[in-house]
Amino acid sequence: MDFDLTADEHAFRDEVCAFLTAELTEAVWRTERDPDEQGQWRREFTKAFRRKLGAAGYIGMGWPAAYGGGGKSRVYQTIFAEEMEYHRAPGLDRSITYVPNALLAFGTDAQKAEFLPRIARGELSWFVGYSEPEAGSDLANLKARAVPDGSDFVVTGQKAFSSEAHMAEYCWLAARTGPVSPKHRGISMFIVDMQSPGIRIDRYPTLAGWTHHAVYFDAVRVPDAHLVGEIDRGWSVIMGAIDFERAALAAPGLVAFQLDRLLAHAREQGRLDDPVLGDQLARLATEAEGARLMSYWIASLHAHGEMPQFETSMAVLCKRETARLFDAAGLEMLGAFAPLRAGSPGACFDGDIEAEYRDHLYFQFAAGGFDITRNVIAHRGLGLPR
Amino acid sequence: MDITLTKEADSLRSTALAFAQHALTHDRIRALEGSDGGFEPDVWRDMATMGWSGCVFPLEMGGAGLGLFELALIVEACGQAALPSPMFASVVEAGMLLLESGVERHRAAWVPRIAAGDAILTTAVFEPGNAELETVATTATPLPGGYRIDGTKTFVRDAATARAIVTLARCPDSPDGLALLLVPSGLRGVRRQRLSSSGGEALWEVAFDGVSVPATALVTEPGQALAALDRLLARGACLKAAELVGIGQAALDLTVAYAKTRVQFERPLGSFQAVQHHCATMYRDLRVCRLLMWEAAARLAAGQPAQREVAMAKAKTSDAIPALTRTAHQIHGAIAYYRDYPLELYYTRAVAAAAAYGNATYHRRALAHLLAHDLDTFRGDIHHGLPVRPR
Numbered sequence: 001m002d003f004d005l006t007a008d009e010h011a012f013r014d015e016v017c018a019f020l021t022a023e024l025t026e027a028v029w030r031t032e033r034d035p036d037e038q039g040q041w042r043r044e045f046t047k048a049f050r051r052k053l054g055a056a057g058y059i060g061m062g063w064p065a066a067y068g069g070g071g072k073s074r075v076y077q078t079i080f081a082e083e084m085e086y087h088r089a090p091g092l093d094r095s096i097t098y099v100p101n102a103l104l105a106f107g108t109d110a111q112k113a114e115f116l117p118r119i120a121r122g123e124l125s126w127f128v129g130y131s132e133p134e135a136g137s138d139l140a141n142l143k144a145r146a147v148p149d150g151s152d153f154v155v156t157g158q159k160a161f162s163s164e165a166h167m168a169e170y171c172w173l174a175a176r177t178g179p180v181s182p183k184h185r186g187i188s189m190f191i192v193d194m195q196s197p198g199i200r201i202d203r204y205p206t207l208a209g210w211t212h213h214a215v216y217f218d219a220v221r222v223p224d225a226h227l228v229g230e231i232d233r234g235w236s237v238i239m240g241a242i243d244f245e246r247a248a249l250a251a252p253g254l255v256a257f258q259l260d261r262l263l264a265h266a267r268e269q270g271r272l273d274d275p276v277l278g279d280q281l282a283r284l285a286t287e288a289e290g291a292r293l294m295s296y297w298i299a300s301l302h303a304h305g306e307m308p309q310f311e312t313s314m315a316v317l318c319k320r321e322t323a324r325l326f327d328a329a330g331l332e333m334l335g336a337f338a339p340l341r342a343g344s345p346g347a348c349f350d351g352d353i354e355a356e357y358r359d360h361l362y363f364q365f366a367a368g369g370f371d372i373t374r375n376v377i378a379h380r381g382l383g384l385p386r
Numbered sequence: 387m388d389i390t391l392t393k394e395a396d397s398l399r400s401t402a403l404a405f406a407q408h409a410l411t412h413d414r415i416r417a418l419e420g421s422d423g424g425f426e427p428d429v430w431r432d433m434a435t436m437g438w439s440g441c442v443f444p445l446e447m448g449g450a451g452l453g454l455f456e457l458a459l460i461v462e463a464c465g466q467a468a469l470p471s472p473m474f475a476s477v478v479e480a481g482m483l484l485l486e487s488g489v490e491r492h493r494a495a496w497v498p499r500i501a502a503g504d505a506i507l508t509t510a511v512f513e514p515g516n517a518e519l520e521t522v523a524t525t526a527t528p529l530p531g532g533y534r535i536d537g538t539k540t541f542v543r544d545a546a547t548a549r550a551i552v553t554l555a556r557c558p559d560s561p562d563g564l565a566l567l568l569v570p571s572g573l574r575g576v577r578r579q580r581l582s583s584s585g586g587e588a589l590w591e592v593a594f595d596g597v598s599v600p601a602t603a604l605v606t607e608p609g610q611a612l613a614a615l616d617r618l619l620a621r622g623a624c625l626k627a628a629e630l631v632g633i634g635q636a637a638l639d640l641t642v643a644y645a646k647t648r649v650q651f652e653r654p655l656g657s658f659q660a661v662q663h664h665c666a667t668m669y670r671d672l673r674v675c676r677l678l679m680w681e682a683a684a685r686l687a688a689g690q691p692a693q694r695e696v697a698m699a700k701a702k703t704s705d706a707i708p709a710l711t712r713t714a715h716q717i718h719g720a721i722a723y724y725r726d727y728p729l730e731l732y733y734t735r736a737v738a739a740a741a742a743y744g745n746a747t748y749h750r751r752a753l754a755h756l757l758a759h760d761l762d763t764f765r766g767d768i769h770h771g772l773p774v775r776p777r
Contacts, residue, residue, distance in 0.1 A: 001395070001455065002388045003681045004767070009387055075387050263761065272761065278754025285753065285764065286698040289681075290674035293389060297677055300389040314670050371659075377669055378662030382642050385657045 003293075005079070013079045019056060020087040023049070035209045035342075040355075041090040043167045047125060050091040054122025059096045063104060067116050074302035078251060078295055085253025093164065095119070095126045097248035099172050102241035106229045111191070115170075127168035129159040129175075129192070129215065130238070136161070137365075137372045139174075140184040140235065144217060146175035153177070153190065153227065155220045161366070165201055165213040168194050173222075178232040187234040191226040192217075208359040242368075243312045247302070249367060250315035252292040258326035259288045261349065262333055277333070284329055291315075291322040310380035317373045320363035327357045389677065398452075399459040405436065406467035412728045415468055415586065422546040422580065424588025425470040434503025439477055443485060443501040454482075454621065454687040458628040458679065465632025465739070468731040470586045472506045475543035478625050479618060480507035480552050483566070487606045487614035492568055496550075508548040509618065510539035510569075510592050524594065526555035526565045532601050533557070533567060535575075535594040541742070545571065545578045545590035552605055553594065554615060561609035568603050569594070585738025586731070620693070622743035623700040624686055627679040629739045630703035634672045637707075637714040637732045641665060644718055655717070664713050671706045678702050694756060694763055701749035704740035711736045 005013060032045040039046070053059055062077045063069025084092040100119045103112055118124050135142035144157025155175055165171070171192040178186025192199075198220040203211045229237045262281065266272050294315040301308045330353040331338040339354055340347035364370050378384045391399070409429045410418075418424055433439060442457045443449025457478065464471060481500040484493050484507075499505035513523055524537025535555055542551065550570045557565035569576065575597040581589040606614050642665055645656030655661050682699035685692035711733045715722050722729040740746065756764040 001390065001392060001680070001684055003684050005387050260765070263757075263765065266757075267761070273758035275754065278757050279747075279750050281757055282697075282701065282750040282753035285757075285766075286678070286702050286750075287674075289695075289698050289766065290678055290702065293677035293681060294674065296387050297389040300387065303388070304390055311673075314673060318670060318674060371663065374663040374666035375659065377666035378656075381669055382656075382662075382665055384642065384645060384662050384665060385654050 009075060009079060012076055013083060016058070016080055016083040017087075020083060020089050023052065024087055024089060036211050038163055038210050038212070039090050040210065043164075046090040047167065049089065050095065050122035050125070052122065053091055053096070054120055059122055060100070060116075060120035063100065063116070063120070067104065067112060068120050074247065074299040075296065078247070078299040081248050081251035082253035082256070082292075082295070085251050086257045087253075088257065091122070092248065094128050094172070094245060095124060095168075096122070098128065098241060098245040099126045101244035102172070102237065103228070105240055106189070106237045108225075108228075110225060111228065115191070124170060125164060125168045127162050127165040127171050127194070127213075127215070129162065129165075129171045129173035131161045132158060133160050137369065139238070140187065142174055142176060142187065144173070144175040146173075146177050146188060146190060146222065148177075149221075151224050152221045153224070155190070155192065155217045155222055157217050159215040159217070162201075162213045162215045165194075165215045166203070166211075170194060171215070174234055174238060177234075184235040186232050187238070188231050189228040189234040189237045190222050191228060192220060192222050196220045196222070208361065209355065210359075243307070243309055245367065246312040246316050247298055250295045250298060250312060250319050252288070252295045252319055255288045255291050255319060255322050255326060258323065258330065259285060261353075262326070262330060265333060265348065280329060280332075284326060287322045287325060291319045294318045310377050313368055313373045313376045314381065316368065317370060317377070320360075321370065323360055324363060327353070327360050331357055389680070395456060395459060398456055399463060401436075402438070402460045402463035403466060405432070406463045406469045409467065409469055412468075412726075412731065415470065415731060416725065418470055419586055420580075420582065422588065424544065424546075424586070425472060429469070430471050430503060433471060433473070438473065439481075439503040440501030442477060442482060443497055447485075448498045448501040454624075455680075455683045458625055458683040461625045462628040462632040462635075462679075465629035465735070466636045467632075468586060468636070468728075468735060470588075472508075472544045472547060474587070474622075474625065474629075475508035475548065476500050476506045478621060479509040479543065480548075480550075482621060483509065483552060483614055483618050484605065486617060487566075487610055489605065489607060491602065492605055505549045506544055506547050507550050507552065508542055508544050510542045510545075510551045510553040511615070511618070512539065512541045514538055514540045514591065522554055522556050522564065524553070524555040526557040526559075526567055528557070528559050529598065533565070533599055533603065535567065535569065535597040535599065538591060538593045540581065540589075540591045542578070542590045542592045544588050545592050546580075546588065551576075551592065554611070557611075559608070560611060562612040564611040564615065566605040566611045566614060567599055568605050569597060569599055573597050573599070583738060584734040586735055587738060619743060620686060620696045623749065624679070624682045624692075624696050626739050626743045627675070627682065627696075627699040627703040630707040630736065631672070631676050631679050633732045633736050633739060634668075634675060634703075634707040634710045637711045637729060637736075638665070638668050638672055640722075640729050640732075641668070641714040641717050644721075661717055664717055668710045668713055671710060675699075675703045675706050691763070694753065694766055697749040697752045697756075700744055701746045701753065704744075704746040704749070708736040708740050 032042050033040050034042040060068055061070035061072040065071050132142050146153040146155045173190045173192045174187055176186055177188040198218040200216040202214045206212050271277050298308050298312050298315045334348050337346055337348055341351040437450045438460050440449035441452045445451045484497055526533040526535050548571055550568050553567050553569050555565055575595040577593045578590045583589050645661055648655045678699040682695040685695050721727055
């Protein structure tokens with residue numbers, strides 16, 4: 001048991017911090033922001049940045065050496081994710097956290113050879129084609145169909161809430177290949193080239209200001225070779241891979257950044273000795289520390305070769321609920337100036353806190369919403385009956 | 387960074403819990419509440435035989451040579467079993483104080499006996515009307531060859547069974563203005579009155595009325611009392627947090643077991659989502675509490691600065707664990723409102739443990755003090771020193 005970073009872990013954190021500080025300069029922040037994109041970075045910048053992450057060796061650092069990975073423990077991956085969040089850097093998403101780990105666990109040798117080197121170089125953006133209009137929290141209810149036809153499958157259906165589909169080279173798609181009942185049987189996983197004929201993308205503005213997507217597949221042909229795992233056994237791929245994404249989502253860097261921003265604001269305003277604010281910040285800092293420990297606890301379990309499951313969901317819940325506490329507390333701290341948006345006279349932090357208050361709303365429902373996560377903890381963690 | 391229990395620590399925790407949960411029946415635990423002794427001497431003897439009373443003391447003093455982290459696991463297990471014992475008074479408070487800060491005479495005389503469970507010692511620090519230790523009114527007046535002690539102390543644990551009381555007093559002789567004096571409990575002028583308190587501890591008010599002790603009663607070297615006191619308060623807060631974690635675990639376990647078996651509307655209670663979400667929140671909060679407590683205990687055990695971590699652990703557990711026990715009762719409904727259901731043991735122990743060694747408000751005030759005067763410490767390890775992007 002050791003709650004401190006080792007000298008080597010510390011050095012790694014400093015290295016990532018220095019890398020991100022050098023890349024995300026003031027000039028970059030002035031020129032590369034785009035309110036229309038999730039994460040508010042221009043899509044070309046996000047793609048270019050991901051290639052830089054690849055060149056620096058960060059994307060594959062946790063993979064086995066056989067696939068060009070660095071074999072670094074999950075503690076290092078958590079440090080990396082924490083720094084990325086703290087610096088609000090682009091590119092830490094499913095394309096590097098979820099898809100490659102799912103491929104490593106479930107892909108064929110040919111699929112690994114085809115995709116992992118390109119993922120490691122940061123060349124690929126992926127969109128995860130899970131959610132549909134009738135399949136959100138109840139994911140197994142999905143209706144998109146993949147029908148065998150010669151050496152291909154033919155995919156028809158609609159995906160919804162499709163983050164970054166507009167910039168993706170590939171889709172990590174769940175589609176129905178078998179019976180509708182029981183509904184989690186009969187789902188298969190595919191890799192779909194987004195350049196394939198028959199794909200159409202619609203745009204929907206979100207209340208957070210950025211644009212979300214829906215994707216329509218109209219008789220899109222997917223070669224057999226891009227079926228991942230066994231046919232009709234996609235549900236176990238989805239469930240087996242989901243913890244990889246969760247572990248990255250649980251990183252505590254966002255919360256650390258939110259705390260530092262409020263501390264800087266309080267200091268600037270000469271309010272560090274305000275007793276009411278002191279009580280609020282003491283509570284927030286304690287919650288932030290709890291979220292940080294949760295995240296490194298999960299990383300430690302992985303580093304010991306254990307496979308935490310519901311615990312990872314619990315860490316995500318803890319981090320995201322803490323972030324939401326900070327969102328609300330941040331507005332409270334700005335007082336009358338809270339609602340002012342970017343560019344407005346009097347806006348603090350260029351309206352970021354109000355923008356995040358809207359943006360982070362998705363924490364409460366996306367990738368395992370707060371209520372669904374509590375179901376998971378109750379069933380898988382406490383063994384309560386369904 | 388490695389936030390997992392070692393195999394040895396995990397096995398110590400399981401062993402301690404298995405013993406603690408079977409040591410006494412709930413009826414016997416209830417019967418001991420309010421009694422003068424407050425614990426079962428045979429059980430304490432067994433705990434000593436298993437090495438718990440000595441766990442934190444060095445081998446050459448008859449201890450097991452373990453650290454404060456292991457002690458926290460044992461205290462947690464006792465909390466989880468609601469098992470009363472003089473562990474807190476004799477080991478956490480007086481024993482470790484003597485070990486860390488005591489002069490050789492007292493350390494050599496008492497630590498081996500405390501480690502062996504042969505003698506129980508306690509401390510008298512807090513005073514009536516002064517719940518947060520802002521001033522010390524008890525005085526140690528220098529006399530030729532000794533001191534005269536006058537004043538009243540409260541929340542003295544196990545005063546009826548303690549051989550001696552390590553007593554905090556103002557003392558004009560001392561460079562820091564304070565003295566810790568070892569006062570045998572039977573001395574003339576020492577009077578005690580049992581407090582009637584929520585929870586399972588035997589707590590006493592102890593009055594010192596012109597009590598004479600020799601100069602050799604001083605427990606620490608001159609000028610070392612304040613530092614010893616600071617360590618005592620940090621240790622006490624951290625181990626009360628450990629006790630609260632045990633209390634929370636017991637309340638959650640009872641609740642989940644009940645929710646799985648109690649049937650209403652032809653379904654187990656635990657199949658209702660409203661109940662599941664309560665339980666999930668309890669579990670999440672308990673995990674956060676446990677991690678904060680582990681961090682505080684690990685830092686104290688390693689002799690690292692732990693002001694921030696101890697305050698966070700005690701503030702969070704003192705808020706979250708009593709809240710958890712309230713939810714536990716809500717899920718149980720009327721059944722747990724009766725004394726013969728064990729949940730009430732934890733409901734009341736959470737109140738007492740949250741109040742002891744600084745409640746949530748006290749420790750948030752300590753954090754707010756750091757915020758105002760020592761921002762780097764308040765911020766902790768993940769300090770980037772980055773300017774927040776001005777824009």
